[in-house]
Amino acid sequence: MKTEEGTRRESASFFKELGGFMRPYRGGYSSSVIISVLSVLLNVGTYIFAGKIVVELFSSHSDWSKIVSFGVFLALCKIGSGLAMNLSTWLSHKAAFKTLRDIRIAFAKKMLRLPLGYFEVNGSGRLKTILVDNIEGMEKTLAHMLPEMTGNLIGPLFLIVWMFFIDWRVALAMTIWILLGFSVTMGMMRGYEEKFRGQLKASKSMNQAIVEFVSGIEVIKNFGRTKESYLKYVEAIKGHADYNVGWMRETQVYSSLGMAIAPFSIFPVLISGLIFWSDGSLKTSLFFLLIILSFGIFSPLMIALTYIDQVAQMGTYAKEIRNVLNYPELRRGDKTDFNNNDIEFKGVSFSYDKFSNDGLGKALANINKKAADNVSFKIKEGSMTALVGPSGSGKSTVGKLLAGYWDVDYGSITIGGCDIREYSQEALNERIAFVDQDTFLFDKTIRDNIRLGNNDATDEEIEEAAKKAGCHEFILSLPNGYETMAGSGGGSLSGGERQRITIARAMMKNAPIMILDEATSSSDPENEASIQKSLSAAARGKTLIVIAHRLTTIKNANQIAYIEDGRIKQMGTHEELMRSCSDYRMMWELSEGDKTPAWED
Missing domain, CATH: 3.40.50.300 (P-loop containing nucleotide triphosphate hydrolases)
Incomplete structure (x- = not known):
């Protein structure tokens, strides 16, 4: 069973193989990441100005002109963040769809060069799955992972660093709590690729059984094979369901424990904050600022972590694509003239x-x-x-x-x-x-x-x-x-x-x-x-x-x-x-x- 390190190796191998297709559009991918980071920084700005508003409100001499100014800047940051994220998404999708287009073209050209016998050994259904379903399955990862994963990691990191500057004790308590939750959650990633490959196999078996049952229903009924064929159909569907239920059962404990801990980053902030506020070592305004900042940390991190799942899936898809693209072609020369037809x-x-x-x-x-x-x-x-x-x-x-x-x-x-x-x-x-x-x-x-x-x-x-x-x-x-x-x-x-x-x-x-x-x-x-x-x-x-x-x-x-x-x-x-x-x-x-x-x- 592969560890998370194994999954990272597969992901790195995948991107190494895919690099040739991504390279012509690296400008679009890079711009998308940069603009996504800008969007995140602008979004962080909303927390900064929200914090300033809180501090000003708790001040003994509140300046309403400052509060209004901070509110305007907060609104501008929010609008700018949304516009930047839309631009980043547009650029990443444009690059991703061009990359997938090139992969499909290369795949189709390879099919034209493959020996005819290859298509006897590998049915058209399998090739259709790779050409349509598997390549399409990579779109979400290519279009969203680079900009959104980068942005969703940088934003929380910035907020955590800021919290350490405000009060390192509260920030440390919150960080330990989140890491504990995620470490438990990551237990569900053990052997992920093997399990996902098994899930694909179960899906293919089920699809094949469904197609065979539907396509052959006339023969099945004419020859009195209804019960036998139906049982084969049911077994394939049950096998698919049992596999997925079994996989879910294995990961449910890790998922439940992790989600019971990590999302509640406000909990350690409240507990530790109240302790330090009660002994006078933490100001009320800063306590409320820490509470506000803690709300912007877990959700982006969770979004970023979902891409680990997608990258592992994409690694499986990439192996099937590589197997076709690297398949040995017939050895042929350039001679065109025939002496005779002996x-x-x-x-x-x-x-x-x-x-x-x-x-x-x-x-x-x-x-x-x-x-x-x-x-x-x-x-x-x-x-x-x-x-x-x-x-x-x-x-x-x-x-x-x-x-x-x-x-x-x-x-x-x-x-x-x-x-x-x-x-x-x-x-x-x-x-x-x-x-x-x-x-x-x-x-x-x-x-x-x-x-x-x-x-x-x-x-x-x-x-x-x-x-x-x-x-x-x-x-x-x-x-x-x-x-x-x-x-x-x-x-x-x-x-x-x-x-x-x-x-x-x-x-x-x-x-x-x-x-x-x-x-x-x-x-x-x-x-x-x-x-x-x-x-x-x-x-x-x-x-x-x-x-x-x-x-x-x-x-x-x-x-x-x-x-x-x-x-x-x-x-x-x-x-x-x-x-x-x-x-x-x-x-x-x-x-x-x-x-x-x-x-x-």
Whole structure:
């Protein structure tokens, strides 16, 4: 468990990391602090002039002109303090929002440079939480902490010093009392960061359970899983509540004791003041002045201390942001020219172990420690290669390594005789089209979603691609045809319809290398036959890698690799594997009932 010293170290580390984003706006932050201090000094001035009024009122010869003058100065100090604080807040917010803007821009730019596989391991929900919620959660600390914490510490400090000049005995009694209260209160900060991290984890679990319950309510009810799903939902919510209640129970004693002592700074002033006033060592006017000053000490200190809590939270947020910003990017060069489209895997090995601290990565690592294990094979330009094997065998991983989802751990992948790490990522993206079973459409028109494959495509070219992908007819049947909005994530369309549109989009790209990973899995048999035939025609002359479970769809491939446990167990044509690979022959026999036509030559 971390101590307060640990929290300070985390805070210092956070500001060190954040310094690069804050530095361009240090003038705004500095001005905000200076003006905040001015506001505090003006506010202290109100106590000074209030004290002078009290002294004058208790004087045997009160001068009302002085009292009126002091009152005017008191009012001016109060107004000036308010204006200065508003200006300070405006400056700090302006600097804070610009800092957060820059962090978000840097985060978004980093996302564009991250390997595609990162987004499989780290879900969009987590990234959205960091980009929106966590960064927004730092606004209050950045905008308020520097000016307000500084001001709320300087003001009480000034008043305490003044009280020591008036009567050090009363001031010392009050200071000891406040320190005692705060020392008890600080007990609740022990291990704060670990507890807050646990609270975030409990919140994420609860949010995930809520989203799953609400999104899957139709499936839950249809399959009679109401009780089971409801219990899972209740357990997640109860776990969140229990964690927070437990945390509160641990800190309640410290909080209650501290708040029972520290706020009553007037108590030691009254007791000690009465003692010294009764023996004549403290004047009545000064006694009342000390009482007035004591009222302005505790409240600002309490406000300042609340920022310790916020800084600890911000340190947790910063760690998640840093993890993304510091995430290793793919190693890529600047080569853009390809000699040809021959592909070769040379002793390629890859493991998901490096992602084992994340949700999906942990699951993938458990499924197969080496998703690709010393994989070597060649693909001739213009040929078709199929990758088959049982679920979790690593065939999709092999395709995604070529597509640039991750860098290989060992070995190399070459295109045209050059390692893909020598090419720029832009050049590889133009060279390779990857279509998988996970479809995503933007909340744009269907026409614009297909045009993403080629921004210069004409409407006629878009419709031609749609015809080849077998989606032209159903698009025309929609209320607005090609101008129909796809909805968020393509939600207004069925899975098969989305998949056909993504295939049309891939066709529009017209890349010389195409990777199809179960690209027609969501289509019904009738449409799949049509799409396979269209893809076969569109893929002529291209280097094609097909990852499939339905073996009849790849019977005529130039070569088929049977993959198991990340290794290529056997490679050859369909006829060769039927003779020499019993596992492939068994898979073929199981799929004989599939009447989907095979790929055409």
